[in-house]
Amino acid sequence: IETSCDETAAAIVEDGKKIISNVVASQINIHQKYGGVVPEIASRKHMEYIIPVIDKALDESEKKITDLSAIAVTYGPGLIGSLLVGLSVAKAMAYAQNIPLIGINHLEAHIYANFLEHNEIKPPFVCLIVSGGHTSLVYIRNFEEYKLLGQTKDDAAGEVFDKIAKVLDLGYPGGPITEKLAKEGEPSSIKFPRPLLNDKSYDFSFSGLKTAVIYYIKEL
Structure with a gap:
């Protein structure tokens, strides 16, 4: 449950x-007209959707709740109100069925999602996590054994995409729209700053790039 x-x-x-x-x-x-996710609305919609979504997942799998051997659920990071909806339902299901409840870290799930399509991957390897409010470079030494190599010092990459798209009035979510338009453009036509190129760390910084783009747009 996520x-x-x-x-x-x-x-x-x-x-x-x-x-x-x-x-x-x-x-x-629902969130398009606001140009981003509104946490209060998101949590209320989760309350509305969660049971029908679980019921549909069970129906499509041709399984019953009594067939389940455990319940896994995201416990964070994320929007606290949204997380509470999933956690509350998962706890109730696990308690009612007397089966284990497994808490899942959202970012750890992104790492393990790679194994679903690429089961040939074996540790050790390096994983770049670019998800919404997170941009991190992680060394996976072994299963459940990680080392954070670097992360954004300010804005996450996804946040910058959404903010720039909002300034350009491209719509929401901004990432896919910006990516599509970028493929139609000329990569070398505009020079924007590329921070931390000479930094010996593996950290990222996108705030300066975001600001440079916003100023460029305002001067057009």
Whole structure:
């Protein structure tokens, strides 16, 4: 069960890797008019969607709740109100069925999602996590054994995409729209700053780039 931001999701998984069903209820159309996710609205919509999403996931997998051997749920990081909806339902289900409740770190889940499509990957390896409010470079020494190599010192990459898209009035979510338009442009036509190129760390910085783009747009 995943409710860390604005999507309500539930999947039935077998043996840790085989996805039998995967149901996602999106809130994009609801938050579009605000130009970003409104936490209070997101949590209320999770309350509305969570049970139908879980029921649909069970139906599509042709399983019953009594067939489940455990409940896994995102506990963070994320929007606190949204997380509480998923956690509350997951706890109730696990308690009612007397099965284990497994708390999942949102960022750790991004790392392990790679194994679903690339089961040939074996530790050690380096993973770049670029998700919404997070931009991190992580060394996976072994399963459940990590070392943070670097992370953003200010804005996350996803936040910058959304903010620039909002300034350009491109719509929400800004990332996919900006990416699509960028592919149609000329990469070398505008010179923007590239911070930390001479820095010996593995950290990122996107705030200066964001500001430079905003000033460039205002001067057009």
